[in-house]
Amino acid sequence: MFPYITLYIIILINIALNFNLNLRDQKDILIVKVFYALMFFLFFLISGLRYQIGLPDWFNYKDIFLSMSNGNVDDKFEKGYLFLNYVLSKLTNEPQVIFLVSSLFCSYALFYFYRKTVGFKLLPLAILIYYTSLYFNLNMYNVRQFIAIGVIFFGLICLYDNKKVWFVFSVLFASTFHTTALVFILILPFIRVKVSAKFLVGVFLLGYLFLFLNVSFADYILDLLSKIDYFSRIINLYMSMDGLSESRFGGFLGISERLITLILAIAYRDRVISAFPKQKDIILISFNMFFIYNFIYIYLGYYGFFVTRLNLYFAVFVPIVYCYLLSLVSGRTKVFFVVFIIFLMSLKGWMYIYSQSLTSPSFVPYRSYLEVLF
Numbered sequence: 001m002f003p004y005i006t007l008y009i010i011i012l013i014n015i016a017l018n019f020n021l022n023l024r025d026q027k028d029i030l031i032v033k034v035f036y037a038l039m040f041f042l043f044f045l046i047s048g049l050r051y052q053i054g055l056p057d058w059f060n061y062k063d064i065f066l067s068m069s070n071g072n073v074d075d076k077f078e079k080g081y082l083f084l085n086y087v088l089s090k091l092t093n094e095p096q097v098i099f100l101v102s103s104l105f106c107s108y109a110l111f112y113f114y115r116k117t118v119g120f121k122l123l124p125l126a127i128l129i130y131y132t133s134l135y136f137n138l139n140m141y142n143v144r145q146f147i148a149i150g151v152i153f154f155g156l157i158c159l160y161d162n163k164k165v166w167f168v169f170s171v172l173f174a175s176t177f178h179t180t181a182l183v184f185i186l187i188l189p190f191i192r193v194k195v196s197a198k199f200l201v202g203v204f205l206l207g208y209l210f211l212f213l214n215v216s217f218a219d220y221i222l223d224l225l226s227k228i229d230y231f232s233r234i235i236n237l238y239m240s241m242d243g244l245s246e247s248r249f250g251g252f253l254g255i256s257e258r259l260i261t262l263i264l265a266i267a268y269r270d271r272v273i274s275a276f277p278k279q280k281d282i283i284l285i286s287f288n289m290f291f292i293y294n295f296i297y298i299y300l301g302y303y304g305f306f307v308t309r310l311n312l313y314f315a316v317f318v319p320i321v322y323c324y325l326l327s328l329v330s331g332r333t334k335v336f337f338v339v340f341i342i343f344l345m346s347l348k349g350w351m352y353i354y355s356q357s358l359t360s361p362s363f364v365p366y367r368s369y370l371e372v373l374f
Contacts (some may be wrong), residue, residue, distance in 0.1 A: 001068075001355075001357075001364065001365060001366065002366070003042070003046045003366050004046070004189050004353065006042065006044060007039070007043060007131065008106060008128075008131065008346075009044045009228070010035065010038055010039050010042055011124055011131060011330060012119040012126045012128070012342070013035055013128055013250055014032070014036060014123075014124035014127075014284055015125055015128065015150060015338070015342070016250050016258060017031065017032050017035055018032060018120075018121045018122075018124055019125075019338065024356065026049070031234055032225075036123075036124075039110055039124065040107065040108075043107050043111075043127070043131075043135075044103050044104055044107040044108075045103075046139075046366070047099070047103040047135075047139035047140055047370045048100040048102075048103030048104060048141060048372060049096075049099070049100070049369045049374060050099060050363065050366070050367070050368070050369070051096070051367050051368055051369040051371065052367055053140070053362070053363045053364075053366065053367050054140040054141045054362075055362075057142070057143070058099075059093075061098060061099070061143050062098075062148065063087060064081075064082070064085055064098075065085050065097075065098050066095060067071055068082060068084075068085040068089045069089035069342060071091055075101070076177050076178055077175050078144065078175070078178060080173070080175075080176025081147070081176070081177045081178075082143050083176075084101075084102075084147075084177075084336060086096070088101060093206075096369050097208075097355050098143070099143070102118075102143050102146065102147050103139065105147065105150055106138075106139070106146045106149070106150040107139075107146060108125075108150075108217060109149075109151070109153040109154065110129070110130070110150070110153065111123070112153070112154075112157075113127045113153035113156065113157065114126040114127065114130075114156075114319065114320070115288065116157055116160075116282075117282050117320050118319070118323040118324070119319055122323040122326070124157045124292075124322060124328070125322070125338065125342075126319035126320065126322070126323050127325070128342065128345060128346075129318065129319035129322055129341070129345050130316065130319050131267060131349065132345040132349025132350075132352075133315070133318065133345065133348065133349060134312070134315055134316065134347055136352070136353065136356070136363055138312060140363045141363075142178075142312070144177050144178045145177075145178040145180065145312060147174075147177045147178070148174040148175070148177040148178035148180070148181040149174075149181075149316060149343070151170050151173055151174035151177065151181075152170055152171060152181060152184060152313070153173050154170055155167040155168075155169070155170025155171060155174070155184075156170075156285070158170065159191070159285070160281050160282050160285070162281075164188070167184075167188070168185065168188070171184045171185055180313070181313070183310060183313065184313070187292065190288070191242070191285055191288055191289075192281065192284055192285060192288070193288070194279065194284060195288075195291070196265070197266050197269070197270070200266050200291060202292065202293075202297070204262060204266075204298065205336045207294075207295065207299050208259070208298060208299035210242040210299065211298050211357065213285060246322045251281045253344075253347065253349060253351070254298070254346050257344055257345075257348060258294065258297065261318070261322065261325075262290075262291075262294050264325055265287060265291070265321050265325065267285050268328060269326060271323045272287075272327070272328060274323070274327065275327070275372075276327070283324055286317045286320040286324070287306060287321060287324075289314045289317040290317045290318060290320075290321045291315070291316065292314050293311055293314035293315055293317065296311045296314065297311060297331035316331055322341060325373060326338065326341070
């Protein structure tokens with residue numbers, strides 16, 4: 001637990017520094033950059049040096065690396081990921097390298113993407129929201145999909161500059177690491193569409209009615225995909241618990257937080273766009289991704305279940321929406337909302353970590369590769 005707590009404290013220090021120091025003063029900027037660097041390296045190293053935790057994924061990825069190192073190719077996995085393992089296996093026979101390299105790339109992509117979308121000052125808050133809601137799912141388990149998401153981050157930056165061809169290329173490249181990345185091709189025509197608030201209210205009211213009535217479309221979709229050999233072999237679709245059906249209080253807390261944020265996003269999206277006209281495309285795309293995330297959660301949900309492999313792509317936009325909503329307020333109101341967001345997300349995150357400490361296997365307690373070396 002110590003590494004997780006240390007990173008959490010460093011993120012909080014970064015948030016406090018950004019809201020209290022003068023970022024125009026060179027000395028203050030230097031202090032902030034030092035703590036930013038510390039935050040990044042802890043963020044990267046904790047997941048990169050994880051050892052025999054996050055089971056069974058850790059051992060599965062270790063076996064893939066060793067198979068490639070021995071010249072055995074497992075065609076169940078995407079070619080891009082197999083090629084990455086092949087290249088790294090030529091440099092070293094130590095499987096830990098795949099976790100270090102993937103964590104370094106993905107951590108850099110995440111920090112760079114959030115820096116481009118929410119700005120320097122709000123970056124630590126975006127990282128906190130990500131850390132307490134997604135870090136342990138993406139960074140500690142899903143190596144292939146995390147790489148795919150990292151690639152798409154760079155593609156989205158191109159899309160913000162209206163470079164659609166590069167975005168499509170990034171999606172195709174990302175799909176060589178995790179096939180589910182192709183979902184971005186399907187949503188590309190709608191990614192900049194500004195849907196009316198009234199329509200969104202109607203869609204989500206109906207969706208929450210289905211959710212509470214225990215109606216899910218996920219079973220039908222999964223049954224259909226299971227009959228297609230390509231998808232049943234390559235895309236490993238899991239149903240992940242993240243809602244009302246969970247025994248821990250975090251389930252109810254999670255759905256409440258999700259609903260409150262959805263209401264605020266629908267109510268204030270247009271005001272955010274008006275307040276930041278230069279970031280119009282970034283805001284519109286981010287809010288649309290956030291709405292898609294909620295749509296999948298509700299309509300493909302079964303009391304909180306959702307298709308993990310699909311919705312993780314869109315969940316990474318939740319911190320961006322939080323930060324833009326926060327940008328509308330100032331003064332004491334802003335301080336209140338920052339404290340409230342920190343409290344809410346921290347409570348949700350630490351309750352999740354606590355629940356994981358009660359199950360085995362898990363990523364709690366943390367175990368580092370350095371323990372093996374020394």
